[in-house]
Amino acid sequence: MAISERIHFFRTMRNMTLKYLGTVIGFPEKSADVRLAQYENGSRKPKADLTAALAEALDVSPQALDVPDIDSEIGLMHTLFALEDMYGLTIAETDGELCLKVNKDKSSDELVQMLTSWKEQADKLSNDEISKETYDRWRYYYPKYDTSKIWAKVPSQELSDALTEAFKDYLKDK
Known part of the structure; x- marks a missing residue:
């Protein structure tokens, strides 16, 4: 599905009008519906910053909007x-x-783990352990809510330097 169709899909799923979504992302009220319609009909493709603003307004990850074109x-x-x-x-x-x-022999361990995590969430939905809303939130924000893998963030160099400075006297004594 092209990004234009994804924008439309999520907008209608959230029961938003073109004008409302357009104004939420910062277009002037007079032209918000026309401007947004250009992105939904594919005559314009949003740049990364606008895609991020649309994703935030639609309560999804930017990656959920900008998927490969599989509209045919x-x-x-x-x-x-x-x-x-x-x-x-x-x-x-x-x-x-x-x-x-x-x-599994041709795929990376990470991909297999991701697909396994997806199957686990789909099984939970099928078994009524989670709601469709929870399942969709998991999918549309993937990997944000995926608990099957620790998505570690590397601390900044600034934080590392501050911790080193804070503990240098302590470490000398040891």
Whole structure:
């Protein structure tokens, strides 16, 4: 789905009008609906800063808006072919159903862990352990709410220097 369709999808999901979303992200009220319509109909593509503002207003991650263009079956097929080349995605039939499978031997451990985490969340939804709203929040902000992996942030050099300075006398005594 192109970014224009994703903007429309999330806007309608949030029950927002074009004018309302346009004004929330800072367009003048007189032209907010027209300006936003240009992004939704694909005549303009938002730059990174506008994509970030739209994502914040729509309460999703910017990555949830700017996904590969899979708005046609042909586009989707070529995306799937690329995933086959890059990650070992294969197609199979199981119990009369077509299934996409990830070859664990050809995929990174990180991708396998991410997909496993996705399956765990989907299973929780299926078993009524979480709501559709919780599941969608997990998906649309991925990896922010993923608890299956520690997404460590490296401290800044400034913080590291401050900690070193604060504890240097303590460390000398040891």
